[in-house]
Amino acid sequence: MWTPASLQEHRPCDYDRLVVVFSDVEMGAGGELDDFPHSEFLGDLLLRYLGDPWSDCTIDFVFNGDTFDLLKTPYLDTYPRHVTQEVAVAKMSRVAAAHPKFFEAVSRILEDPRANKSVYFVLGNHDPELLFPKVQGFVRALCGNAPNLHFPGFELSIGPVRIEHGCQSDPLFRVDPQKPFIQADGAQLLNLSWATVALLDVILPLHPLLHFHDRLRPRNQVMAMVPEVRELLVAKAWHYWTRDFWRDFIALKDPVLKFNWTMVREIVKRFTTSNPEVSFNKRWLKAKVEQDDGELFVTGHLHQVGTYYHGTKRVLQAGCFRDEYFVLDDGKRFQPVLKPFYEIYLKDGHVSGIVTEEIQGPARPRESFPDSVYDVVPQVKALLAELGDRSRERENQTMQELAEAADEAAD
Numbered sequence: 001m002w003t004p005a006s007l008q009e010h011r012p013c014d015y016d017r018l019v020v021v022f023s024d025v026e027m028g029a030g031g032e033l034d035d036f037p038h039s040e041f042l043g044d045l046l047l048r049y050l051g052d053p054w055s056d057c058t059i060d061f062v063f064n065g066d067t068f069d070l071l072k073t074p075y076l077d078t079y080p081r082h083v084t085q086e087v088a089v090a091k092m093s094r095v096a097a098a099h100p101k102f103f104e105a106v107s108r109i110l111e112d113p114r115a116n117k118s119v120y121f122v123l124g125n126h127d128p129e130l131l132f133p134k135v136q137g138f139v140r141a142l143c144g145n146a147p148n149l150h151f152p153g154f155e156l157s158i159g160p161v162r163i164e165h166g167c168q169s170d171p172l173f174r175v176d177p178q179k180p181f182i183q184a185d186g187a188q189l190l191n192l193s194w195a196t197v198a199l200l201d202v203i204l205p206l207h208p209l210l211h212f213h214d215r216l217r218p219r220n221q222v223m224a225m226v227p228e229v230r231e232l233l234v235a236k237a238w239h240y241w242t243r244d245f246w247r248d249f250i251a252l253k254d255p256v257l258k259f260n261w262t263m264v265r266e267i268v269k270r271f272t273t274s275n276p277e278v279s280f281n282k283r284w285l286k287a288k289v290e291q292d293d294g295e296l297f298v299t300g301h302l303h304q305v306g307t308y309y310h311g312t313k314r315v316l317q318a319g320c321f322r323d324e325y326f327v328l329d330d331g332k333r334f335q336p337v338l339k340p341f342y343e344i345y346l347k348d349g350h351v352s353g354i355v356t357e358e359i360q361g362p363a364r365p366r367e368s369f370p371d372s373v374y375d376v377v378p379q380v381k382a383l384l385a386e387l388g389d390r391s392r393e394r395e396n397q398t399m400q401e402l403a404e405a406a407d408e409a410a411d
Contacts, residue, residue: 015347017347019346021163022067024319026066026067027069027095027102035214036322038323039102042101042105043106044105046109049061050108059117059118060119062158064318065124069322071196079200080200081197083190084187093138096138103142106142110144119143122163124165125196131180132190136151154168161298161344162294164298172266173301175193202236202237202268206233209376216325219273221327222327226376232380232383234265234268237264262401296313296315296344298316298318303322303324304317316342320340325337336363338360343355
């Protein structure tokens with residue numbers, strides 16, 4: 001039985017190692033579409049660990065997936081589903097150019113001579129490009145080519161602490177860790193999850209219009225305020241599924257296409273709901289915790305903070321560090337969500353203390369906010385009008401969903 005629990009916040013006076021975990025920072029390519037344009041703020045936060053009381057402490061800094069928002073970083077003004085090593089490096093270059101202070105801070109940490117300090121970049125569903133050797137080499141060069149910079153893959157163990165982003169527990173975003181790349185037309189491509197492909201093809205072309213709404217919480221409340229946005233997403237998804245998908249799947253035999261309408265519809269559901277149950281496979285996590293001898297498990301991915309016990313073991317849902325806002329006053333005011341991260345203290349190979357930090361990030365300029373959530377409605381209605389009468393399409397959607405449900409039941 002999973003039950004919420006509150007953390008006892010304390011900084012132990014007796015410890016021999018510290019693990020600092022940040023999840024879902026989502027540094028983008030700069031500008032108003034960047035969900036975290038605050039690399040100097042994050043850099044200053046990291047550098048405080050070079051001072052007292054941590055100056056001589058062994059510290060592991062873990063960036064737990066989606067550190068870099070390469071998913072929403074365009075390449076040549078498009079969002080290609082064929083991600084080669086060259087495309088990945090180009091996207092990473094744009095992110096690095098927008099966030100020099102972050103890499104400067106990481107370099108200073110890694111070169112600190114007083115104690116053993118290491119940095120880890122765990123993979124998430126927004127930055128699987130870190131699988132490419134050239135991308136890793138590019139990041140290493142930005143960080144001074146320090147030997148204590150690590151790319152552990154999808155999960156990491158530090159003593160009794162098990163850390164992973166969480167996308168591998170999500171059926172929509174899971175990829176085969178034994179097959180991270182595929183070959184197509186002589187090129188090596190990222191073997192993207194079907195959910196990532198659907199986002200690239202359906203959702204991200206609308207990102208310049210809806211990027212601020214993506215940061216708002218709770219999402220289901222926002223979508224209730226502006227149902228036209230939900231309708232547009234579903235309409236675009238159906239148009240894609242009935243036309244563009246089959247053109248590329250049949251005519252081009254694109255190897256990254258491998259999903260059905262129900263899957264595409266689920267992606268739209270993810271974009272428009274705050275329900276954590278749609279993306280948190282607790283049964284999988286429970287099985288993992290039971291099978292592992294770790295004491296503490298840290299995951300991200302959901303953009304929600306929570307703590308759960310399973311027997312003597314604890315699971316931390318790490319939330320996200322990117323910019324997000326609560327919507328207030330009927331969609332006319334936006335209150336920043338505090339940014340969480342964790343300090344996990346170890347002594348003699350065991351967890352001796354956990355500190356949950358939640359801090360206010362830098363304010364964005366007022367002009368970067370809309371007057372209300374309704375500002376996009378005229379543009380959304382114009383896009384819907386271009387699609388014409390959708391009554392027949394809605395009937396076809398229902399029939400398709402029933403047919404796929406029947407096929408699944410038969411299997």
